[in-house]
Amino acid sequence: MIRTDRAARISLTVVAATGVVIAGLLTPQLAGAAPLAPAVSAPAAAAASSSGPSTVLRTAAKPKPKKYANCTAINKVYPHGVGKKGAKDKVRGSTKRVTNFTVDSATYKLNSKSDRDKDGIACEKR
Structure with missing residues (x-):
C-alpha cells in the first residue's frame, strides 16, 4: 500500500506472503532544496545508514512458534489463521x-x- 501526505512524504507498506510486514516512510528531496525535517523518530533515524538515503524500513517481529490452547488464542495473534507452506x-x-x-x-x-x-491451515477465518 502506498500513501502520500500533504508534505509529499510517501508511506510504503508491504506484506510478504510469509506474513512479514515491511513499512517505511520516504521523504523526497529536490536538488538544491533545504533538507526536510526527518519523518521518523530520532532512534529510528540513528539506525539508518548515514551514507545512504534517509529511508528507514522496519519489520514487524514474527511471533515465536508456540502451541496455542484453541482457535480464539491463535486468531488473536494470527487473525486469519496459520498454515504450512503450499496450503x-x-x-x-x-x-x-x-x-x-x-x-x-x-x-x-x-x-x-x-x-x-486437514487442509494445512489451522483456524482459518475471513
Whole structure:
C-alpha cells in the first residue's frame, strides 16, 4: 500500500506472503532544496545508514512458534489463521477460499490439532 501526505512524504507498506510486514516512510528531496525535517523518530533515524538515503524500513517481529490452547488464542495473534507452506483452504460450493492466512510451518505443526478440515491451515477465518 502506498500513501502520500500533504508534505509529499510517501508511506510504503508491504506484506510478504510469509506474513512479514515491511513499512517505511520516504521523504523526497529536490536538488538544491533545504533538507526536510526527518519523518521518523530520532532512534529510528540513528539506525539508518548515514551514507545512504534517509529511508528507514522496519519489520514487524514474527511471533515465536508456540502451541496455542484453541482457535480464539491463535486468531488473536494470527487473525486469519496459520498454515504450512503450499496450503490451500478447502471449501465447498461457492464459498471463497481464505488466502490471507499467515504461512508459518513451525507454528502450524505445533497447532495442527486445530486444523479441523486437514487442509494445512489451522483456524482459518475471513
